[in-house]
Every structure is written in C-alpha cells, then in structure tokens.
Amino acid sequence: MVMDAVGIRSLALCFPDTIRTNEYWQEKLSSEAPLSAPKRVRVKRPRQFTPSADGLDIWSRAVAPYLPDPFRGSVERRVIGAKESSRSLEYRVAQDALSAAGLVSDEVELLIVTSIFSESLGLQDASDLSQQLGLKAPAWNLEATCSSALVALQNASALVKANEHRHVLVVVSHVGSNVRADDDTLSWSLGDGAGAFVVSSLKPHQGILGTKMIHTAETRGAYIYEPAINAQDQPRICLRTGENASSLAETAVKFVRICCEGALTAAGVTLEQIKFFSFNTPSAWYANVCTQALEIDSNNTINLYPYYANIGPVSPIANLYHGMQNAKFQEDDLVLVYTTGAASTAAAMVIRWGDVKLGATPAPPLDEELTQHIATSYCEAAPQSSLSQVGYISRSKILNARPNQSRQILEIALLEWLATYLQRPISDFNAQESMAAYLDSLMVFTLRTHIEQHLQIQIPIEQFFNDSSLTQLIEFILKQLLLVDLIETESIAENKLSSEKTVSRKKLLF
Numbered sequence: 413m414v415m416d417a418v419g420i421r422s423l424a425l426c427f428p429d430t431i432r433t434n435e436y437w438q439e440k441l442s443s444e445a446p447l448s449a450p451k452r453v454r455v456k457r458p459r460q461f462t463p464s465a466d467g468l469d470i471w472s473r474a475v476a477p478y479l480p481d482p483f484r485g486s487v488e489r490r491v492i493g494a495k496e497s498s499r500s501l502e503y504r505v506a507q508d509a510l511s512a513a514g515l516v517s518d519e520v521e522l523l524i525v526t527s528i529f530s531e532s533l534g535l536q537d538a539s540d541l542s543q544q545l546g547l548k549a550p551a552w553n554l555e556a557t558c559s560s561a562l563v564a565l566q567n568a569s570a571l572v573k574a575n576e577h578r579h580v581l582v583v584v585s586h587v588g589s590n591v592r593a594d595d596d597t598l599s600w601s602l603g604d605g606a607g608a609f610v611v612s613s614l615k616p617h618q619g620i621l622g623t624k625m626i627h628t629a630e631t632r633g634a635y636i637y638e639p640a641i642n643a644q645d646q647p648r649i650c651l652r653t654g655e656n657a658s659s660l661a662e663t664a665v666k667f668v669r670i671c672c673e674g675a676l677t678a679a680g681v682t683l684e685q686i687k688f689f690s691f692n693t694p695s696a697w698y699a700n701v702c703t704q705a706l707e708i709d710s711n712n713t714i715n716l717y718p719y720y721a722n723i724g725p726v727s728p729i730a731n732l733y734h735g736m737q738n739a740k741f742q743e744d745d746l747v748l749v750y751t752t753g754a755a756s757t758a759a760a761m762v763i764r765w766g767d768v769k770l771g772a773t774p775a776p777p778l779d780e781e782l783t784q785h786i787a788t789s790y791c792e793a794a795p796q797s798s799l800s801q802v803g804y805i806s807r808s809k810i811l812n813a814r815p816n817q818s819r820q821i822l823e824i825a826l827l828e829w830l831a832t833y834l835q836r837p838i839s840d841f842n843a844q845e846s847m848a849a850y851l852d853s854l855m856v857f858t859l860r861t862h863i864e865q866h867l868q869i870q871i872p873i874e875q876f877f878n879d880s881s882l883t884q885l886i887e888f889i890l891k892q893l894l895l896v897d898l899i900e901t902e903s904i905a906e907n908k909l910s911s912e913k914t915v916s917r918k919k920l921l922f
C-alpha cells in the first residue's frame with residue numbers, strides 16, 4: 413500500500429546554553445585594534461562565467477545595508493560549552509521530537525542523522541546516537557551541507573510513502589564553533605545548534621506536495637575544508653573562504669528561482685497560494701535575496717540570522733519552528749521551504765502543513781528588542797534607484813574626457829561609493845593606500861560588480877589583491893576601457909567596410 417499523505421509530525425530545536433553577542437568580540441579586540449569591517453582571507457579566482465545582471469543586482473541591493481556593519485548583521489550566536497557537544501545536542505533534540513510526536517523509541521523504524529562539523533573526524537556516528545536513544549532501528553548518516561534537512565525529509569517521506577517504515581526520526585546538527593577559532597572573523601557568522609523532526613503519515617492531502625532539487629557544482633570551491641589542530645592539540649577540520657566564494661552571490665537568484673518554480677509546478681500550486689516561505693539564512697541578507705528574487709512579501713517569511721547566525725542545515729527546521737510558533741501559518745496552509753548548500757544541493761519543497769507538534773521552546777535572545785530590530789529593519793533590500801546613483805560611473809564620459817580628467821572622474825565616483833557603503837567620510841580614504849585596509853572579500857565582490865555593470869568590462873579579482881591601491885585599480889580600469897573601446901571601434905569599421913564591399917559586388921553584378 414502506498415501512502416500519499418506523508419510529512420512532518422513533530423519539530424524540535426536545541427541550542428547550547430552559551431549565547432555569544434557582538435560585545436564578546438568588541439571586548440576581546442578592543443585592546444588589539446579598533447574594530448572595523450571584518451578582514452577575511454581573499455584569494456584569487458578566475459572569472460568562469462558571467463551571471464545575470466538581474467541576479468547580481470538583487471544580491472547587491474540586499475547586501476548593501478549590511479556593509480557598514482563589521483558583524484554583517486550578526487547579533488547573537490549559540491555556542492557549545494566545555495560540557496556540550498554535537499552529540500549532546502542531538503540526543504536532547506531527538507528526545508524532544510519523539511516526546512512531541514507522542515512516540516517511544518521502539519516505534520522509530522529508521523534514524524537519519526546529519527552532523528555538520530561534529531567532533532568526529534571519521535565516519536559519522538548515527539549508530540552511536542541510535543544506541544544512546546535506545547532505538548532498535550537502522551541508522552543512516554546523510555550529508556548535503558545546508559540542504560541536508562530537506563534531503564533527509566525527502567528520503568524519509570519516500571520510505572514512509574512506500575510503507576517501508578511507519579515513523580522516521582531525522583536529527584540534524586551544526587557546530588560551527590568547531591571549525592573556526594573565536595579570534596577569526598569568520599566565527600562571527602557561525603552558530604551551533606540542532607534540530608529534529610519525525611516523519612509519519614498525516615491526514616489526507618497533507619504533507620509533501622512537490623519537490624525540486626538541483627546540484628550546486630558552480631559553487632564548488634566557495635569554501636575550503638582543511639585539517640588543523642585545535643587549542644587542545646586535537647585534530648579538527650578548519651573552514652575558510654575559498655577561491656570561488658563569489659559564486660555564492662552569482663548563483664543565488666538563479667538557484668532559488670529554479671528550485672522554487674520547479675517545486676511549485678510539481679505541487680500544482682502557484683506562488684500566490686503559499687502562506688509561508690522558509691529560506692535558509694547563511695547570511696543576514698539571504699532571506700532578502702530570496703524574497704526579491706521571487707517578488708514576494710517579506711512579511712511572509714522569517715529571518716532568524718540575528719538570533720542564531722549561520723546554523724547550516726538546522727536553519728530550515730528553526731524557520732518552520734519559529735514561523736509556526738509565531739502563527740505565521742497553521743494546519744492546512746501551504747508552506748514553501750528552500751535551502752541551498754555550497755558545492756552540494758539546492759532544494760525547494762512545497763508542503764501542506766499538518767497538525768505538527770512542537771518541542772520545548774528555545775531560550776530567548778539576551779536582547780530580544782535588538783535582535784528583533786535587526787531582523788526586521790533590513791527586511792527590504794535597498795531601492796534600486798538609490799543604489800544605482802551612488803558612485804555612478806559614466807563610460808562615455810570617461811572615454812570622452814582627457815586622461816587626467818578620466819582619472820579624476822573615476823576616482824571621485826569610487827570614493828563616493830566607498831564613503832556611502834561604508835558610511836564614512838571621503839576624507840577617510842587615501843587613493844594611494846592599499847585597498848585591504850578597508851575592503852574585505854564581501855566588499856571586493858560588491859565593488860567589482862558595481863564597476864563591471866557600469867562600465868561593461870571585466871576586472872580580474874586579483875586587481876583588488878596584493879596590496880593594490882585605488883589608484884592602481886583606476887589605471888587598470890582605464891586601460892581596459894581603452895582596449896575594449898579600440899576593439900569595438902575596429903569591429904565597427906570592419907563591418908562597415910565589409911558592407912561597402914558587398915554593395916560594390918552587387919552593383920558590378922547588375
């Protein structure tokens with residue numbers, strides 16, 4: 413017998429007891445150097461393809477409000493303490509999900525576990541968790557980076573629909589603090605946590621209605637995982653920004669549109685019928701990118717990044733939990749969940765929500781008012797019209813001006829852009845100074861996109877590295893403009909000459 417109505421029966425969340433705020437790093441770094449925009453590792457990357465201007469524009473407008481903030485929208489993160497681990501979080505959240513579902517361990521027929529950045533460096537430990545929970549069921553490890561929860565839900569649902577199992581328990585954890593030291597600015601954006609859900613048969617017409625998944629090979633190399641030794645002389649995995657990091661922005665809009673449109677088609681519903689949208693939030697602006705890409709009301713989603721930072725595959729579980737808790741949707745409403753994982757899978761799923769039971773409520777933020785303010789103050793991307801005029805660069809004006817005037821026009825435009833986006837006076841910037849003094853990898857990509865869109869040229873990313881100054885960048889841009897203009901002029905002349913020869917031949921024939 414095949415069961416059609418299958419989906420989530422219960423949801424649970426579990427976070428560490430320690431909540432780390434921005435003040436932690438402000439105090440830690442105050443004695444070392446003034447806190448400014450985070451400086452992350454920037455590496456060279458050849459440009460492999462040209463993304464759509466529409467997609468880059470949406471991403472650039474969404475990220476713009478966060479550029480002056482050194483923490484890029486992060487407010488609080490939950491971080492495991494000395495007596496906590498990924499396993500302890502998984503155990504607690506699994507028990508909570510089972511309790512909410514009204515099930516005992518003997519009723520679970522399959523356990524699926526995703527442990528991102530757990531303490532184990534070898535094969536993951538689903539069987540150990542199964543034993544700890546007292547389950548008699550088989551246990552799988554599954555990993556699809558930040559899309560792991562949706563991939564697990566798809567697999568669990570398929571097995572329940574096929575009557576292979578009645579109840580499947582899915583447990584997902586993410587311990588970002590294991591892969592970066594807290595003196596590394598990348599740690600500012602990483603949080604720890606765990607989520608769990610039980611998949612069972614539901615009432616008729618409820619559950620998963622349609623799914624669309626694609627690979628994200630274009631983002632391969634966005635992050636690099638390297639072996640390292642921690643402060644306790646124990647081996648661990650170290651995460652750092654990779655050579656292809658900008659591909660995350662270049663593909664964001666394309667991936668969300670492909671997956672969400674595909675899931676809607678598979679479900680036989682329209683975008684307007686969706687009551688609530690859940691987008692994973694690896695950054696503070698990612699939910700904004702998705703709402704702008706799909707042209708939907710931001711009030712129909714939720715942005716938990718200021719509360720938890722980047723919690724990887726736990727994010728969709730947290731979004732659904734808090735969305736339901738905040739009465740953004742209820743039983744029988746249509747919900748669309750979208751996640752994307754670097755160098756792995758992007759996935760969207762349309763669900764008709766069932767009578768889902770929630771586990772215990774996580775501890776509230778230390779500063780509820782502040783996190784709520786940050787979560788909602790940038791709910792809409794910056795207006796396109798306002799951003800397009802910031803640091804406006806006229807290609808024709810530069811080409812028609814004298815060399816010294818061209819340099820001056822370009823320098824003024826770029827300084828205006830920097831001053832606006834970093835919210836600092838122009839006098840703070842020295843065109844002869846290395847751009848590394850005020851540009852991190854995020855700012856580099858945003859500035860490069862701005863220049864390329866205005867001037868219709870391509871700038872290799874290495875032009876922003878190796879202690880290059882704004883003056884050196886301007887010289888490169890001017891040379892590129894002259895070269896492109898020369899090629900275009902010669903092409904026009906050749907086409908004109910070819911046309912004249914064709915006309916002459918026709919006259920001779922007649």
